[in-house]
Amino acid sequence: xxxxxxxxxxxxxxxxxxxxxxxSPRSGxxxxxxxxxxxxxxxxxxxxxxxxxxxxxGNILERFSAQQFPDLHSELNLSxxxxxxxxxYFCASSVGWKDEQYFGPGTRLTVT
Amino acid sequence: GNxxxxxxxxVTLSExxxxxxxxxxxxxxxxxxxxxxxxxxxxxxLLLKATKADDKGSNKGFxxxxxxxxxxxxxxxxxxxxxxxxxxxxxLRRLYGGSQGNLIFGKGTKLSVKP
Numbered sequence: 001x002x003x004x005x006x007x008x009x010x011x012x013x014x015x016x017x018x019x020x021x022x023x024s025p026r027s028g029x030x031x032x033x034x035x036x037x038x039x040x041x042x043x044x045x046x047x048x049x050x051x052x053x054x055x056x057x058g059n060i061l062e063r064f065s066a067q068q069f070p071d072l073h074s075e076l077n078l079s080x081x082x083x084x085x086x087x088x089y090f091c092a093s094s095v096g097w098k099d100e101q102y103f104g105p106g107t108r109l110t111v112t
Numbered sequence: 113g114n115x116x117x118x119x120x121x122x123v124t125l126s127e128x129x130x131x132x133x134x135x136x137x138x139x140x141x142x143x144x145x146x147x148x149x150x151x152x153x154x155x156x157x158l159l160l161k162a163t164k165a166d167d168k169g170s171n172k173g174f175x176x177x178x179x180x181x182x183x184x185x186x187x188x189x190x191x192x193x194x195x196x197x198x199x200x201x202x203x204l205r206r207l208y209g210g211s212q213g214n215l216i217f218g219k220g221t222k223l224s225v226k227p
Contacts, residue, residue, distance in 0.1 A: 002155065002157070004155075031213070033213075033214055033215075035215075042217060042218070042219040042220065043201065043215075043217040043220070044217075045214040045215065045216070048213070048214055056214060058214060090155055090156065092156075092215075094213070097213035098213055099213075100158060100161075101158075101213075101215065102158075103148075103155035103156040103157070104155050105154060105155045106155050
């Protein structure tokens with residue numbers, strides 16, 4: 001158990017819909033990273049937040065957005081969902097951005 | 113740009129066989145290198161890491177040496193067990209030059225160990 005929690009574990013939704021994925025980092029960790037794991041693209045970095053502020057963006061679509069709240073949990077919002085958005089979404093947390101990242105168990109999103 | 117290339121799987125071995133999973137990287141500067149393992153239905157766990165050239169990371173019988181001259185970080189284990197069956201990811205992380213510490217992963221190598 002890494003100490004990072006993600007909810008929900010599974011999510012099934014239809015094309016065009018909007019979903020929110022939630023991540024609670026380990027106690028004391030200020031950095032939260034979001035990654036997407038898909039069969040064709042592999043594991044890709046989406047976005048990084050540090051202490052409530054966005055610090056870096058990777059291959060994140062404009063339909064996707066994220067935020068980190070004052071209690072340091074983070075949410076990833078995916079809208080206008082397409083079949084190709086079906087993937088495992090992981091969050092990882094670390095104390096600071098130079099420290100080891102600990103991964104949550106992931107949320108499996110299926111878009112039908 | 114920065115990238116990681118690792119050998120395609122799946123790799124199937126018998127118990128107690130020797131394991132090598134090749135990983136090479138392309139990066140500017142001096143990245144840190146990692147091996148992560150993903151067991152079925154779980155998230156990624158850090159297996160080992162190396163932060164500078166010639167460093168050797170080791171954990172649970174696995175080893176990898178940071179080779180700057182060949183830009184490689186091959187994973188090895190002398191005697192695999194059934195419980196090592198998992199997907200292994202090589203990754204790099206740059207801490208400078210505009211990076212904010214995000215990991216860049218290879219595509220993963222699935223290892224199956226038969227009794």
